[in-house]
Amino acid sequence: MTDTPPAAGEGSPGPDKGYAPGTGPGTDPGSGSGPDKGLDARLVVHRGSFHLDVALTAAPGDVVALLGPNGAGKTTALRALAGLTPLSDGGRLRLDGAALDRTPTESRPVGVVFQDYLLFPHLSALDNVAFGPRCQGVPKAEARAQAAAWLDRMGLADHAGAKPRRLSGGQAQRVALARALATRPRLLLLDEPLAALDARTRLEVRAQLRRHLADFEAVAVLVTHDPLDAMVLADRLVVVEHGRVVQEGTPSDIARHPRTDYIAQLVGLNLYRGQAEGHIVRLDAGPEITTTEDLGGPVFVAFPPSAVTLHRDRPTGSSARNLWQCRVGGLETHGDQIRADLTGELPLAADLTTVAAAELDLRPGAPVWATVKAAQTHAYPA
Structure with missing residues (x-):
């Protein structure tokens, strides 16, 4: 780009006034929000x-x-x-x-x-x-x-x-x-x-x-x-x-309501697409996800990494409706937590505390079970 700032418009701001409606910078007398404005x-x-x-x-x-x-x-x-x-x-x-x-x-x-x-x-x-x-x-x-x-x-x-x-x-x-x-x-x-x-x-x-x-x-x-x-x-x-x-x-x-993987990553959500039949969403590539929404047809399903709970052994007695067997693909610091990148039955990201990561002895390649409660998912039409 050029180092000469574009100059345009005429007039000048008042010396000490705020931007009162219709009088501040970027306005002309009579400017407003009519059909030809903006x-x-x-x-x-x-x-x-x-x-x-x-x-x-x-x-x-x-x-x-x-x-x-x-x-x-x-x-x-x-x-x-x-x-x-x-x-x-x-x-x-x-x-x-x-x-x-x-x-x-x-x-x-x-x-x-x-x-x-x-x-x-x-x-x-x-x-x-x-x-x-x-x-x-x-x-x-x-x-x-x-x-x-x-x-x-x-x-x-x-x-x-x-x-x-x-x-x-x-x-x-x-x-x-x-x-x-x-x-x-x-x-x-x-x-x-x-x-x-x-x-x-x-x-x-x-x-x-x-x-x-x-x-x-x-x-x-x-x-x-x-x-x-x-x-x-x-x-x-x-x-x-x-x-x-x-x-x-x-x-x-x-x-x-992110609609692409880029947006989901931007706002920090796991995002999947599939076909809904009531509370069950059959993903286009992967397993099923149980949601609280009752929908039909193409949908997105999203949930935050913080909604994912990890276990080294298959959990018994868990109230979570969604359970998948995964493997740790990688670990990185994410704020004051550890973010685990999981591969396997359902690729997803999970956030957990440093203490929890240490107790689970998480490391790349380690097998884990991931659970997510249906109430922590959000499904919406695609």
């Missing part, structure tokens, strides 16, 4: 053997997160929205009712926060933020006054004169966000905005970014591979695999 896009890009075809719609004030594995097409979609990658035949991009397909990048009302922030190293934080308004023709003094207001809003008034090398990762991220917002964009794009931060800084900056996005009156699209970033920051998730949308919905809906 984002309406079909991002079609053909590049060699890779084909992207992703539909995106969002109303002003929406925060949409694009999630997906490496190579899924997330960055390509973001570049297409920014105008850095041209759309192929069949693609369209409309923002607030205006077609942007052929609009040059620098003329689009789009702000971008890049993964590595790409702040100009020779400019102070103040002049980095003032850069966008200056590109829009705002006089230097006024642009710097606007930038000072943005830095104050970001809690960085004391760092206005600092060069990027003197800023911490969290401070640089907020300067980059202020630089993007200073152009009053109608579409804000964030490319892995927290990826460059350490774990402690990430926690703090994530909370700050959530507050700023909640106040943003236009559309924001976030690209991330981190499920926690997506769950905390976004109103809606769009999951992309192999250039196509495989699932979209609210964070809670996707967390409860």
Whole structure:
């Protein structure tokens, strides 16, 4: 990507005001959530053997997160929205009712926060933020006054004169966000905005970014591979695999009803597909699973690794309706627990404490029995 932040839109934020409805950055007088407001896009890009075809719609004030594995097409979609990658035949991009397909990048009302922030190293934080308004023709003094207001809003008034090398990762991220917002964009794009931060800084900056996005009156699209970033920051998730949308919905809906192995791993669930006949689900590849739901036809069955209980010998007297003979494929630390990767009759992941793993003498190749209570499974239509 270019190191020149896209500059667009006209006007400036008030010097010290919050983002009151209809008056904050990213808004124009009379803007709202009418039928021609917001984002309406079909991002079609053909590049060699890779084909992207992703539909995106969002109303002003929406925060949409694009999630997906490496190579899924997330960055390509973001570049297409920014105008850095041209759309192929069949693609369209409309923002607030205006077609942007052929609009040059620098003329689009789009702000971008890049993964590595790409702040100009020779400019102070103040002049980095003032850069966008200056590109829009705002006089230097006024642009710097606007930038000072943005830095104050970001809690960085004391760092206005600092060069990027003197800023911490969290401070640089907020300067980059202020630089993007200073152009009053109608579409804000964030490319892995927290990826460059350490774990402690990430926690703090994530909370700050959530507050700023909640106040943003236009559309924001976030690209991330981190499920926690997506769950905390976004109103809606769009999951992309192999250039196509495989699932979209609210964070809670996707967390409860994953529809692909990637999503299940993302939210930490064991996921299977099969045919339901009442409370019994016959898996497409594997044994049966007993559930509490009474369903018929194609279904998904999911349960968390914490629902799995392991035994070295076949349990007797267990109330669990589901019992499978497995073998330990691998062990790894997962937070404050041990995650066991199990193979055999039913491949699955199981979480247990370090003490339990030691008592069971778990090691790769060891035979185990796995049980899951029907009440801890969740079945839903495929």
